Amino acid sequence: MQTPQGWTQRPLGSGADSVPLLVREDADHVVAVPARPLLARDAMARPKLSLTLVLSRQPSIDEPSITALVTQGMLAFTATLALPGAATAEGLHGSMRPLFVRAARFSLWYEGAELQHVEAFGPGATAAVSVMLGREAALSVLEAIRGGPTGLRLRCAIEHAVGVASPGGSGQAVLEIAAGLDELFRGCLEGQDSSAFIHLVGPDAGGVLAPVPMRVVQRPARGARPVRAQGATSLARVGTSVLALSAAARPNAMTAVDAHTLLMDATVQPTRIDSSWIHHWALDDLVIATQTDAPLAERSLPVVDDPAAPLWTDRIDASLWWYAPVFLVEAPAPDIGADASSFLFSFRTVGHTMSGAPGFEARIRFRLRSRMSDETRSAWEGAGKPSARPVELGSLSVALAVPFRDQTGSTLTEAFPATVTTEGDTIVAEVSLLDDWVRLAYGALSTPGFQNRPATLSVAYTYEAYVPLSDSNLELSFELKQALTPVSMVQARGGVPPGSAYLDARGLSYRTPHEVLRFTRERDGAQSIDTRIAAPMFAIRPELTQSIALPEFVGRWRYGIQRLGRDASQTTLVPCATLGSLYVQEDTDAGSVAIGCRDALQLGQTEYRQYLRIDALDDPEFSVWRSLQQPGRFLLVPVRWSIARFGADDVERAYRPSILVYSTLDPDVPENNRCAVLASLIPDISPSKRRGLMRSLASLAREPIVTLINEIDAVFEYAWSLPSSLGIDVRVVRLFDSFQVTLGTGLDAMPQLQAMLQTSGVTGSVRYRLPDGSALECVLALDLNRVVGPAPGGPVEVELQSMRATLTNRIERAVNVSDLVVESADARIETVRVEQRLDAAASLEVSIPAGVVHATPVITMAPGDATTLTEIRSFVEDIHTNVAFVNLVNHANHGLATMSLQARLRGADHVQELVLLESTPVAALDFVLPLTIYLGSPVLEFAVTKTMTDGTTATTAWLPWPLVERGNVVSLTWALIR
Numbered sequence: 001m002q003t004p005q006g007w008t009q010r011p012l013g014s015g016a017d018s019v020p021l022l023v024r025e026d027a028d029h030v031v032a033v034p035a036r037p038l039l040a041r042d043a044m045a046r047p048k049l050s051l052t053l054v055l056s057r058q059p060s061i062d063e064p065s066i067t068a069l070v071t072q073g074m075l076a077f078t079a080t081l082a083l084p085g086a087a088t089a090e091g092l093h094g095s096m097r098p099l100f101v102r103a104a105r106f107s108l109w110y111e112g113a114e115l116q117h118v119e120a121f122g123p124g125a126t127a128a129v130s131v132m133l134g135r136e137a138a139l140s141v142l143e144a145i146r147g148g149p150t151g152l153r154l155r156c157a158i159e160h161a162v163g164v165a166s167p168g169g170s171g172q173a174v175l176e177i178a179a180g181l182d183e184l185f186r187g188c189l190e191g192q193d194s195s196a197f198i199h200l201v202g203p204d205a206g207g208v209l210a211p212v213p214m215r216v217v218q219r220p221a222r223g224a225r226p227v228r229a230q231g232a233t234s235l236a237r238v239g240t241s242v243l244a245l246s247a248a249a250r251p252n253a254m255t256a257v258d259a260h261t262l263l264m265d266a267t268v269q270p271t272r273i274d275s276s277w278i279h280h281w282a283l284d285d286l287v288i289a290t291q292t293d294a295p296l297a298e299r300s301l302p303v304v305d306d307p308a309a310p311l312w313t314d315r316i317d318a319s320l321w322w323y324a325p326v327f328l329v330e331a332p333a334p335d336i337g338a339d340a341s342s343f344l345f346s347f348r349t350v351g352h353t354m355s356g357a358p359g360f361e362a363r364i365r366f367r368l369r370s371r372m373s374d375e376t377r378s379a380w381e382g383a384g385k386p387s388a389r390p391v392e393l394g395s396l397s398v399a400l401a402v403p404f405r406d407q408t409g410s411t412l413t414e415a416f417p418a419t420v421t422t423e424g425d426t427i428v429a430e431v432s433l434l435d436d437w438v439r440l441a442y443g444a445l446s447t448p449g450f451q452n453r454p455a456t457l458s459v460a461y462t463y464e465a466y467v468p469l470s471d472s473n474l475e476l477s478f479e480l481k482q483a484l485t486p487v488s489m490v491q492a493r494g495g496v497p498p499g500s501a502y503l504d505a506r507g508l509s510y511r512t513p514h515e516v517l518r519f520t521r522e523r524d525g526a527q528s529i530d531t532r533i534a535a536p537m538f539a540i541r542p543e544l545t546q547s548i549a550l551p552e553f554v555g556r557w558r559y560g561i562q563r564l565g566r567d568a569s570q571t572t573l574v575p576c577a578t579l580g581s582l583y584v585q586e587d588t589d590a591g592s593v594a595i596g597c598r599d600a601l602q603l604g605q606t607e608y609r610q611y612l613r614i615d616a617l618d619d620p621e622f623s624v625w626r627s628l629q630q631p632g633r634f635l636l637v638p639v640r641w642s643i644a645r646f647g648a649d650d651v652e653r654a655y656r657p658s659i660l661v662y663s664t665l666d667p668d669v670p671e672n673n674r675c676a677v678l679a680s681l682i683p684d685i686s687p688s689k690r691r692g693l694m695r696s697l698a699s700l701a702r703e704p705i706v707t708l709i710n711e712i713d714a715v716f717e718y719a720w721s722l723p724s725s726l727g728i729d730v731r732v733v734r735l736f737d738s739f740q741v742t743l744g745t746g747l748d749a750m751p752q753l754q755a756m757l758q759t760s761g762v763t764g765s766v767r768y769r770l771p772d773g774s775a776l777e778c779v780l781a782l783d784l785n786r787v788v789g790p791a792p793g794g795p796v797e798v799e800l801q802s803m804r805a806t807l808t809n810r811i812e813r814a815v816n817v818s819d820l821v822v823e824s825a826d827a828r829i830e831t832v833r834v835e836q837r838l839d840a841a842a843s844l845e846v847s848i849p850a851g852v853v854h855a856t857p858v859i860t861m862a863p864g865d866a867t868t869l870t871e872i873r874s875f876v877e878d879i880h881t882n883v884a885f886v887n888l889v890n891h892a893n894h895g896l897a898t899m900s901l902q903a904r905l906r907g908a909d910h911v912q913e914l915v916l917l918e919s920t921p922v923a924a925l926d927f928v929l930p931l932t933i934y935l936g937s938p939v940l941e942f943a944v945t946k947t948m949t950d951g952t953t954a955t956t957a958w959l960p961w962p963l964v965e966r967g968n969v970v971s972l973t974w975a976l977i978r
């Protein structure tokens with residue numbers, strides 16, 4: 001290859017293992033970068049590579065080659081610019097450091113066509129490439145792994161800084177490198193089990209893609225029982241409370257969100273509709289306190305059995321009653337001036353529309369008063385006028401619904417949010433509109449019968465309440481479960497559930513409802529090893545079951561706290577014939593002038609378009625759209641949604657990935673048991689770019705209001721790229737600020753799903769179909785290599801002190817900080833170059849100019865292995881299991897005085913001890929392990945210490961016992977422990 005200008009090429013290593021480096025020598029250090037992209041490896045030095053070849057059919061056992069059967073392939077690998085570990089040990093003079101990559105564009109090419117590109121940043125920039133390939137390209141990858149020639153090539157354009165690092169930044173340069181996939185992959189599988197990296201799948205007899213190497217028939221997808229029953233609330237145990245699974249997975253609290261936005265949340269469940277005007281609903285945020293001294297245990301809140309009831313009792317004060325208030329629009333009085341009136345429609349002309357008509361901006365003001373409804377007042381008076389108060393309102397919001405005819409002549413309704421201010425029991429709502437929507441609102445509000453449906457004003461709010469629990473609509477999903485073999489120390493089966501299998505310690509047998517398996521101890525006097533007496537070949541494996549029955553749980557706690565909601569609409573008409581003084585034009589030569597009834601404004605039809613893209617603000621991470629209906633409002637559309645982190649204010653889970661792993665059990669059909677991964681996805685927009693966007697919008701509107709695309713009314717369609725062999729079902733719930741995606745699969749397929757999340761990830765797309773007919777699309781990605789947030793500040797906390805900023809990395813992975821964007825009180829923006837790696841929990845200080853009031857770091861994830869599901873320990877369901885040891889050794893035959901045992905799970909530090917008494921031949925140990933380990937290949941390790949009658953002792957080596965293959969009952973024979 002030709003060496004780029006300003007760089008020299010030096011080999012690292014020798015022979016076939018040599019890696020060429022590009023080196024640039026400065027006065028006090030050496031900067032280096034690989035001369036070609038490299039294949040990344042994990043902590044065990046295994047290549048991060050996966051190739052799945054799809055075959056046209058299952059090959060026969062004696063098939064000499066599968067080449068002719070390949071129809072397509074799926075390639076996933078991770079490329080990196082990280083320097084090999086030997087780089088600093090090779091004697092490169094000076095203080096060598098890796099090149100700080102400000103932006104790297106990895107692109108995969110095949111025969112002159114780009115297949116995919118991925119962006120990466122920071123020193124040792126790393127990119128995960130995942131792409132579907134046609135037959136010839138897939139075979140070319142296979143040839144590359146074998147070291148042969150290939151038409152696939154990986155290119156990388158590296159943008160880096162040149163010049164002196166200082167406030168104000170420096171120049172940029174681009175370095176281009178490339179490599180064929182044969183160079184990347186050659187020799188990478190030497191010493192490895194190739195079946196762990198190259199997978200063959202083909203249709204089985206039922207047409208379902210199944211793995212080829214194992215020659216097993218894939219179980220059909222267990223979709224008979226979904227991850228969550230329709231209409232049921234799934235519950236998760238978190239700390240001292242049990243709460244709705246959806247709420248447990250939310251990365252940010254919902255407290256500051258208005259009620260009409262909450263209604264866009266797919267978790268909202270209607271509870272009752274009184275009429276076409278009054279709706280009752282509930283948020284999926286049920287909380288059940290499971291300790292009597294917990295803060296949620298007893299609160300003064302209404303107990304709501306029926307959300308439409310006129311009065312509710314208090315949970316702890318029998319003399320107190322609660323009611324839901326109603327808000328009624330104040331009718332304007334004809335003898336009150338416009339400024340003091342409860343209603344005002346004011347507008348002014350602003351330029352012209354694209355059709356040449358005058359452009360308008362309008363503000364519409366309404367005043368509403370809170371009071372008891374007629375039904376509540378009647379019930380209150382009938383009860384003797386007890387002490388009663390309105391529920392404490394949360395998320396109060398108002399929206400104006402304007403009817404109109406679109407270009408096809410159909411009558412539709414568009415709702416516009418209002419800004420709301422509260423004045424005692426009165427609220428003032430103000431709605432801003434643009435152009436045709438000013439005309440449409442004027443006609444609907446001022447003229448009776450203007451459309452075939454009226455304009456309406458909707459008031460919505462939430463309130464907290466105690467709600468009764470019922471096992472008919474609750475599911476205990478994320479909860480301590482158990483996989484136990486009951487051990488009965490007496491033949492009466494004490495403590496063993498009727499009809500279940502158990503280990504009978506007295507009778508030395510394993511009993512099921514249908515059969516008995518007996519254990520036989522060594523016979524007396526057997527001085528040699530009796531090979532006929534060994535552990536039973538029958539592996540005893542317990543079923544995964546719920547640790548607490550739902551009826552028992554519901555009966556114990558009875559009530560939980562939940563946020564309920566109410567929205568009510570009322571017709572709004574202010575006739576201009578009698579109240580024309582309340583319709584005012586502000587920009588006339590005479591100042592503000594009442595217009596009364598104007599035919600010119602009564603335009604009932606419009607071309608229905610809601611948003612217009614602002615091309616100048618396009619970014620690789622998002623697009624921005626201007627509202628054509630309300631001034632100062634903008635729609636934000638992320639390009640990608642990625643796994644979120646919990647917010648900085650979450651005391652127990654701050655900065656940790658928002659992923660829950662749990663199992664759902666079918667007590668009647670164990671084959672339907674499923675495992676689920678629930679992840680919350682948020683917009684993958686960096687804090688620095690989000691902050692920059694708000695600065696850009698401030699130049700377009702005095703007080704810009706940004707609406708995330710999930711907050712608007714739209715029809716959602718999803719598509720996913722998943723291997724059918726795993727039998728994965730996907731459930732997506734759209735929240736107003738995020739998506740919650742649940743991947744469900746059989747218990748036996750969970751390890752494969754876990755590996756997929758850690759390597760190539762699971763990718764899908766969402767298409768938004770807006771009411772005006774336009775469509776927008778985003779990527780949904782569940783990839784443990786890409787966990788973002790928390791919003792809005794990101795993973796690095798910034799503390800400002802005088803002329804320095806302290807940056808602290810709050811997440812479990814290292815990050816690269818390229819720059820610090822600082823803002824002064826006078827709105828001056830500067831960029832301070834940092835170019836430092838910040839390890840987990842590490843801090844660094846950066847010098848900044850005087851007068852800085854806000855600083856935003858520009859960061860990327862440092863190269864490294866993805867976070868594993870098991871490492872997200874507190875969010876992986878625990879399984880309580882036991883291991884029973886059956887002592888079949890005759891102590892006298894071997895001169896044994898006593899025996900004891902130490903046991904541990906492989907990979908765990910905790911060791912348990914057990915004394916093995918000949919008089920009590922069965923003893924058990926309890927273990928709690930995460931679901932991801934339990935469903936993998938957990939191995940018990942134990943060592944037996946033998947004390948002989950002559951006083952000598954001997955301890956065995958650690959003996960492995962794979963729990964999946966051999967079960968959780970260990971038969972201790974002399975042949976095993978001698």
